[in-house]
Amino acid sequence: MTDNPNLTPEQAADYLHLSPRTLIRWRNMRKGPPWVKAGRRVIYRRxxxxxxxxxxxxxxxxEASE
Structure with a gap:
């Protein structure tokens, strides 16, 4: 991972060990990590x-007691 404080959706998904599709779904559901809309691009701040x-x-x- 680079020292850039901003992540693309693909980099953020990799960082979180998720699929990029999961982040898309979470954005549509308004859950998951905060993101920034920069023009037409989505950016995640690390x-x-x-x-x-x-x-x-x-x-x-x-642990359940037995």
Whole structure:
């Protein structure tokens, strides 16, 4: 990954280990990491993607007692 603070949708999908199609679906559903519309292009700021990841950390599920 380069030092560029901006990611294309393909780079963002790779960074998140998702398919680009998933990011398209999430944009249409208004979920997922924040994105910026720059003319006709969609840009993900790496800081926004990292912040979104940090906000969505889930605690492990407690093991069921037997």
């Amino acid at each position: 800081a926004d993607v990292d912040a979104w990841l940090a906000r969505n950390v889930q605690a492990p599920v407690a």
